[in-house]
Amino acid sequence: AQKITQTQPGMFVQEKEAVTLDCTYDTSDPSYGLFWYKQPSSGEMIFLIYQGSYDQQNATEGRYSLNFQKARKSANLVISASQLGDSAMYFCAMRDLQSSYKLIFGSGTRLLVRP
Amino acid sequence: NAGVTQTPKFQVLKTGQSMTLQCAQDMNHEYMSWYRQDPGMGLRLIHYSVGAGITDQGEVPNGYNVSRSTTEDFPLRLLSAAPSQTSVYFCASSTEPGQGDSPLHFGNGTRLTVT
Numbered sequence: 001a002q003k004i005t006q007t008q009p010g011m012f013v014q015e016k017e018a019v020t021l022d023c024t025y026d027t028s029d030p031s032y033g034l035f036w037y038k039q040p041s042s043g044e045m046i047f048l049i050y051q052g053s054y055d056q057q058n059a060t061e062g063r064y065s066l067n068f069q070k071a072r073k074s075a076n077l078v079i080s081a082s083q084l085g086d087s088a089m090y091f092c093a094m095r096d097l098q099s100s101y102k103l104i105f106g107s108g109t110r111l112l113v114r115p
Numbered sequence: 116n117a118g119v120t121q122t123p124k125f126q127v128l129k130t131g132q133s134m135t136l137q138c139a140q141d142m143n144h145e146y147m148s149w150y151r152q153d154p155g156m157g158l159r160l161i162h163y164s165v166g167a168g169i170t171d172q173g174e175v176p177n178g179y180n181v182s183r184s185t186t187e188d189f190p191l192r193l194l195s196a197a198p199s200q201t202s203v204y205f206c207a208s209s210t211e212p213g214q215g216d217s218p219l220h221f222g223n224g225t226r227l228t229v230t
Binding site for chain 1: 146148150155156157158159160163165173174203205207209216217218219220221223224
């Protein structure tokens with residue numbers, strides 16, 4: 001069965017610094033996708049970045065990058081140059097691409113950016 | 116652009132009442148799903164559908180029914196509401212899941228309270 005683990009319930013980071021949010025996963029499927037979502041206090045879910053299991057390079061989207069270590073089954077999100085608007089809940093999620101297509105979420109990490 | 120539309124935004128039910136949460140998308144997405152979000156537990160998958168006429172159970176399906184008669188609509192039915200179903204419910208959709216990068220598009224959520 002698929003499983004996503006986010007071990008950091010909450011984190012602080014100073015404005016303009018970089019921060020890494022941890023995510024480990026477990027699956028027996030060879031083909032899967034990994035996603036990160038942001039949920040600000042207003043409640044909406046915002047897609048940030050995607051990494052496919054067969055992608056050779058780590059995904060990047062602006063200030064977001066995904067540190068994908070397949071052998072360790074980790075997909076950490078790195079936010080560079082943190083901004084006050086980055087304060088939010090962050091969810092890691094995984095979807096298998098061959099069978100059930102279910103997207104399973106981790107429990108989330110609450111990030112607070114300090115001025 | 117409407118995207119994914121959920122109604123109602125808020126609902127209060129008494130124990131034992133039934134109701135239907137509505138979800139509609141106008142992006143011609145094949146995949147639709149329902150999640151519930153509880154504090155500290157992230158988003159948990161209730162039911163999902165990979166196309167009209169096809170539904171399947173997620174992690175926490177008990178107490179909920181779904182149907183998918185059209186591509187656009189995916190209603191979630193609570194048969195006999197219980198206080199344990201107090202939660203925020205999100206509907207989400209995406210293109211063909213097997214195509215790799217197919218992030219979920221989320222509705223704005225329904226906050227349900229069962230007394």
